[in-house]
Amino acid sequence: xxxxxxxxxxxxxxxxxxxxxxxxxxxxxxxxxxxxxxxxxxxxxxxxxxxxxxxxxxxxxxxxxxxxxxxxxxxxxxxxxxxxxxxxxxxxxxxxxxxxxxxxxxxxxxxxxxxxxxxxxxxxxxxxxxxxxxxxxxxxxxxxxxxxxxxxxxxxxxxxxxxxxxxxxxxxxxxxxxxxxxxxxxxxxxxxxxxxxxxxxxxxxxxxxxxxxxxxxxxxxxxxxxxxxxxxxxxxxxxxxxxxxxxxxxxxxxxxxxxxxxxxxxxxxxxxxxxxxxxxxxxxxxxxxxxxxxxxxxxxxxxxxxxxxxxxxxxxxxxxxxxxxxxxxxxxxxxxxxxxxxxxxxxxxxxxxxxxxxxxxxxxxxxxxxxxxxxxxxxxxxxxxxxxxxxxxxxxxxxxxxxxxxxxxxxxxxxxxxxxxxxxxxxxxxxxxxxxxxxxxxxxxxxxxxxxxxxxxxxxxxxxxxxxxxxxxxxxxxxxx
Ligand code: FRU
Numbered sequence: 495x496x497x498x499x500x501x502x503x504x505x506x507x508x509x510x511x512x513x514x515x516x517x518x519x520x521x522x523x524x525x526x527x528x529x530x531x532x533x534x535x536x537x538x539x540x541x542x543x544x545x546x547x548x549x550x551x552x553x554x555x556x557x558x559x560x561x562x563x564x565x566x567x568x569x570x571x572x573x574x575x576x577x578x579x580x581x582x583x584x585x586x587x588x589x590x591x592x593x594x595x596x597x598x599x600x601x602x603x604x605x606x607x608x609x610x611x612x613x614x615x616x617x618x619x620x621x622x623x624x625x626x627x628x629x630x631x632x633x634x635x636x637x638x639x640x641x642x643x644x645x646x647x648x649x650x651x652x653x654x655x656x657x658x659x660x661x662x663x664x665x666x667x668x669x670x671x672x673x674x675x676x677x678x679x680x681x682x683x684x685x686x687x688x689x690x691x692x693x694x695x696x697x698x699x700x701x702x703x704x705x706x707x708x709x710x711x712x713x714x715x716x717x718x719x720x721x722x723x724x725x726x727x728x729x730x731x732x733x734x735x736x737x738x739x740x741x742x743x744x745x746x747x748x749x750x751x752x753x754x755x756x757x758x759x760x761x762x763x764x765x766x767x768x769x770x771x772x773x774x775x776x777x778x779x780x781x782x783x784x785x786x787x788x789x790x791x792x793x794x795x796x797x798x799x800x801x802x803x804x805x806x807x808x809x810x811x812x813x814x815x816x817x818x819x820x821x822x823x824x825x826x827x828x829x830x831x832x833x834x835x836x837x838x839x840x841x842x843x844x845x846x847x848x849x850x851x852x853x854x855x856x857x858x859x860x861x862x863x864x865x866x867x868x869x870x871x872x873x874x875x876x877x878x879x880x881x882x883x884x885x886x887x888x889x890x891x892x893x894x895x896x897x898x899x900x901x902x903x904x905x906x907x908x909x910x911x912x913x914x915x916x917x918x919x920x921x922x923x924x925x926x927x928x929x930x931x932x933x934x935x936x937x938x939x940x941x942x943x944x945x946x947x948x949x950x951x952x953x954x955x956x957x958x959x960x961x962x963x964x965x966x967x968x969x970x971x972x973x974x975x
Contacts, residue, residue, distance in 0.1 A: 499587040499644060506556045506565070506582040509533075513815050520814035521948055522927035525864045525969035526844055527798065527819040528569050530554055531579055534561045535818040537665075537719060537781040538795040540600035543788055544607050544640045547572055550795065551609075552820060553597060554582055559817045561801075564594035564614070566643075569972075574823060574840040577972040584643045590615065590631040590651070597719055598633075599667040599783065601675070601698070608698055609635040609643065610677065612664035625684065628661035632679070634699065649701060656691065656703055658683050663691065665719045667783070668698075677701060678720040680733065688717035688735050692761065707731065707760055709767050714738040714750070719781040722760070725792055726828040729756040732773065732794075734781050743895075743911040744772065748802050751780055753833055773833065775912045776898060776931075776940035777807065784826060793838060796821040798928060798941055807906030810945050811927070821941055822923060822930060834936040837923065845965040853960040861953045862966035867922045870961040874916040877957035881922075882950040885929055889917045896933060903946045912938050923967070 513532040517523065529535060533556040540551035547570050554567030566584035571577045586595045591613025598611025613631035621627020632650040635643050655663045662682040669676050677693040689708035693701040714735030721732040734751045752772040758765035773782065774796065782796035799809075799818035809817050824835040845866065851857055861867070861881075871877070877889040884903035889896050896917065899909040914933065921932040931940040955962065 496587055499585050502565070502582070502585040502587055509556055510581055517814055517816045520811055520816070522811050522814075522945055523816075524819055524925045524928060526841070526923075526967055527822065527925055527928060527970075528552070528577070529819040530556070530567060530816055531581060532556055532816055533559050534816075535567070535797070535820070536561070536564075536799065536801065537597045537797050538783045538820050539566055539597050539611065540609050541783050541785040541793070541795060542600040542602050542607065543785070544600075544602050547640070548574065548787070549600065549607075549640065550820070551583070551600070556582060559812045559815050564596060566595055566611070573843070574838060575843050575970060577970055578975055579972050580975045584609070584611070584635065586613070588613065588646060588648075590629070590648050591633060591646075596630075597665040597781065600785075601668045601670065603670070603698065607637040607640055608668070609637065610649075610666040610668050611635070612666065613648070614664075624660050624662060624682070626661065630661060630664045632666055632677075632701070647699070649699065654703075655679075655681070656706070659691070660684055662716055667719075667721050669722065671724075676722070678707070678722050678731075680717045680720045682716040686715040686737070687712045688714040688737065690717055690720040690722075690731065690733065694761075705761055705763070707756070707765070707767070709754070709770070713770055718749075719783065721782070721784055722756075723784055723792060725826060725833075728828055729760060730754070730833065731756055731760075731767070732782065732784065735770075743913070746910055747777065747780075748800055748806065749780060751782060751796070755831075771833070773835070774939050774941050775910050776929075776942040777904075777907045777910060778928075778943045779821065779941040782821075791838070792826040794824045794826050794835065796941065798943065807904065809943060810905060819928065824936070824939075829935075829937070832937060835932065835939050836936045837921070837930075837932065841923075844967045846968055847966040849964045851962040853955060853957065853962055855956065855958060857953070857955040857960075857962060859953055859964065860951055861924075861964050864925050864967045864969075866965045866967055867920070867924070867953065868963040869920040869955075869957075871917055871919060871957070872959040874918065875958050877917060877960075878955070879920075879957075880954040881924060881929065882944075882946040882952065884946055884950060885944055887920075887922075887931060889914065891917075896938065898931065898940045898942065900942075900944055903944050903950065904942075905945055907942060907944065910940060910942075912940075914938060925967075
């Protein structure tokens with residue numbers, strides 16, 4: 495342990511203690527979502543199951559609610575309801591990661607946790623930080639016990655990546671296939687084309703570049719946080735592209751997140767990417783990561799937020815010294831050639847009081863502070879649901895359009911939409927300042943933050959022949975380490 499590491503550990507704990515009361519005074523602290531204890535959170539990192547516990551790391555800047563020095567924070571759980579908050583665990587304490595322990599992944603192998611991440615370095619000088627002045631190093635931490643994360647090894651630096659690339663190569667996701675290890679990294683080439691680069695290894699330490707994976711036509715200038723998975727016998731590349739132009743109701747956020755099906759052999763030039771499909775249609779979703787658990791589920795968690803939203807919309811939580819959260823965990827499956835997201839089953843344990851209604855034309859109900867609503871539609875027809883007097887969900891049957899919109903409690907968030915052939919059912923999770931909407935058993939999902947005052951309550955429904963169930967939801971039980 496070096497001196498910087500020792501002091502970072504101490505300082506992070508001190509400032510957490512110092513600011514915790516202020517943070518916890520915020521009514522908008524979430525009840526059943528993982529948030530930074532204080533300060534800033536972005537991408538989920540290193541998701542895995544290790545010795546019977548789920549490890550949810552995340553990009554964490556305790557010193558600044560608008561993002562600063564990036565560390566890895568950690569939450570652990572056995573059941574996704576009871577959590578242990580481990581605070582900051584991986585620090586940017588080496589010359590090769592001194593401007594941030596950026597995003598990465600974990601591979602549990604032979605009883606050890608192998609963490610791969612990007613060490614971010616910004617040199618001082620007159621640089622554009624794209625083609626020069628920036629180091630993106632690939633770093634390995636081997637943890638024997640899942641508690642100690644100080645054993646770092648520098649694996650690759652910019653000169654080890656293909657030389658058609660800019661300095662932007664980051665977010666290693668590692669997986670194993672037929673006894674070989676593979677790593678995908680997100681990259682931007684010198685022609686500003688977003689892409690993924692693929693490496694292969696026999697020992698997790700020595701990596702060989704073997705292929706570039708990109709779309710036939712350019713789709714953005716940089717691809718962040720790639721994740722290559724096998725699901726129901728299909729190969730899927732999940733990725734977060736930057737620099738994609740808005741097209742009608744598509745790609746309306748500053749940066750996008752979606753997936754491609756890969757046909758053919760992605761380890762050779764003999765592959766083809768399908769069309770890009772957005773994973774989430776809401777205002778606050780980016781840089782998700784998946785992992786496979788011992789029950790065989792592929793679970794996805796996203797960052798319930800986006801970078802660079804200044805001037806577009808905002809999060810008033812910053813006044814209370816914290817910002818952003820992770821989404822609820824979602825199980826992934828494929829149905830009708832589409833990626834389907836279902837909230838993991840464990841979340842049903844949060845359900846408390848239940849109310850049930852048969853709705854002929856309309857329903858007004860107080861609901862609860864934080865709740866889940868399920869709506870079943872007998873026949874797909876026009877529908878409108880207003881939550882807490884400011885969040886409107888609407889289905890326009892003739893236009894086959896689903897809209898999510900906000901009044902002022904959206905803090906600048908206006909409207910997001912998707913095309914929808916039929917509306918059969920809805921499952922909606924409403925936390926104190928977030929909403930996650932699962933349409934038609936997870937065929938489409940909208941994730942967003944919003945900031946109602948405490949007096950804003952209830953739901954207001956207009957629609958024909960509906961069955962509505964509302965469950966009050968309990969909070970996560972989060973204890974310190
Ligand atoms: C995505 C991202 C990653 C990077 C990390 C830094 O949100 O920009 O590409 O590793 O955040 O916090």
